[in-house]
Amino acid sequence: MELTFRTATPTERLYTASQSMQLKGQTGCVGHLRADTGMDAQGFFKKWQTYQLNSDNEEFKREFEGVMNALVSDGQYGGFLKSRDAMRDFCQRHPESSFKDGFAFGFRADTAQYSYLIRLNPYKEENTLILYCYRRDSLERHMKQAEKGIRFITPHYEEKFRIADGDMIRIRCPDGRQLDRECRYIDECHVEVGKGWDNLYHICQFAEMMERSGNSVIPLRSSLPLVCYGKVPEKRAIVMFERGFDGYRSASFATKGRTSQKLVDELNSEMGVTKAQAAAMLAGATQGWATPAADPKNYDEQGQPIKSRNRDRGDAR
Structure with a gap:
C-alpha cells in the first residue's frame, strides 16, 4: 500500500470536522474515527462511525487497518499514534499544521482511492484524534468546484459578493442584532449558512x-485581519479598523519623530497585517464590506489598487 502524508492545507482542514449529510454525500465521506486517550496518555480508545455502508467493505477495512498501523509504527510518518506524548512531540515539530487556536493540528494522508483528513488534539484527553475518510476522487472534485467561492446575490440574481468556502458572513438585523454564520459551498446555486438541519438554501431563496x-x-473574509491601524483623510490621528464594523475608532500613539503613516505601517507589520489587507480594511470600514475594494486580492504588495479591465468582482479569496 502506497501512502502519502503531509500537512493539511487551511481549506483541507475544513474536512476534519463533521459535515452535513449533503457534504458527506458530495465528498464521498465513508466514515470517521474518534479516539480518546486514557489517564496514562498511552493507549487510544477508538470509535468508528460509518456513513456509506457500500464503501465500508472488507477491502476498505483492510486498507484502513494498514493506514492506522503505518501511522502508529512507521517512522517515516512520525509514529504519532503511539501515544499522546508522541502526538504532542510530532505536532510541535510541525507548527505549520496548527489551526488558528494553536491547540489542534491538521494532516492529510492519501492512498490511491481514499483520503484521510486528520485533526490532532494532543492537549486533550477527549477527541485526541479525529479522522475523516473520503473517496479521494469525490473529495477532490468537490474541493475543485468550491474554489469558485460562494455567491451572494440579490433576489434579481445580481451578484453582490463572493466568499471562500468556510468563510463567515454577518447578517445585520433591523433590531440591531448581528448574526455571524459560517458558510459552506454546496454547488454553484446552493449554500449552507450556519449549522442545523434547515441551513441549506438556494442562493436566490436566501436573498429573498x-x-x-x-x-x-x-x-467577513478570512483574508482580512480582525483589526488593523490606518489613517483617514478627515482625521490626522491614527485610527483602528475592525473587520465587519463600519467606521473606525481613534488610537492614540506617540509618533516620536516618525510620520504617522510610517507608524501605521510598523504597527500593522508587527501584527502580520500586509499593506493590501490594510487598504482593504480601510475600504471596508468607509465604503462598505461588500464592495470589491474591501477584498485584499484587489491590491498589490504596496497596498495600491490593481488595475485590470478583467477584474472579476465575484472571485473568492
Whole structure:
C-alpha cells in the first residue's frame, strides 16, 4: 500500500470536522474515527462511525487497518499514534499544521482511492484524534468546484459578493442584532449558512429571505485581519479598523519623530497585517464590506489598487 502524508492545507482542514449529510454525500465521506486517550496518555480508545455502508467493505477495512498501523509504527510518518506524548512531540515539530487556536493540528494522508483528513488534539484527553475518510476522487472534485467561492446575490440574481468556502458572513438585523454564520459551498446555486438541519438554501431563496426580513448581509473574509491601524483623510490621528464594523475608532500613539503613516505601517507589520489587507480594511470600514475594494486580492504588495479591465468582482479569496 502506497501512502502519502503531509500537512493539511487551511481549506483541507475544513474536512476534519463533521459535515452535513449533503457534504458527506458530495465528498464521498465513508466514515470517521474518534479516539480518546486514557489517564496514562498511552493507549487510544477508538470509535468508528460509518456513513456509506457500500464503501465500508472488507477491502476498505483492510486498507484502513494498514493506514492506522503505518501511522502508529512507521517512522517515516512520525509514529504519532503511539501515544499522546508522541502526538504532542510530532505536532510541535510541525507548527505549520496548527489551526488558528494553536491547540489542534491538521494532516492529510492519501492512498490511491481514499483520503484521510486528520485533526490532532494532543492537549486533550477527549477527541485526541479525529479522522475523516473520503473517496479521494469525490473529495477532490468537490474541493475543485468550491474554489469558485460562494455567491451572494440579490433576489434579481445580481451578484453582490463572493466568499471562500468556510468563510463567515454577518447578517445585520433591523433590531440591531448581528448574526455571524459560517458558510459552506454546496454547488454553484446552493449554500449552507450556519449549522442545523434547515441551513441549506438556494442562493436566490436566501436573498429573498434576507430582503423580506429587512436584513443586510456582509462578508467577513478570512483574508482580512480582525483589526488593523490606518489613517483617514478627515482625521490626522491614527485610527483602528475592525473587520465587519463600519467606521473606525481613534488610537492614540506617540509618533516620536516618525510620520504617522510610517507608524501605521510598523504597527500593522508587527501584527502580520500586509499593506493590501490594510487598504482593504480601510475600504471596508468607509465604503462598505461588500464592495470589491474591501477584498485584499484587489491590491498589490504596496497596498495600491490593481488595475485590470478583467477584474472579476465575484472571485473568492
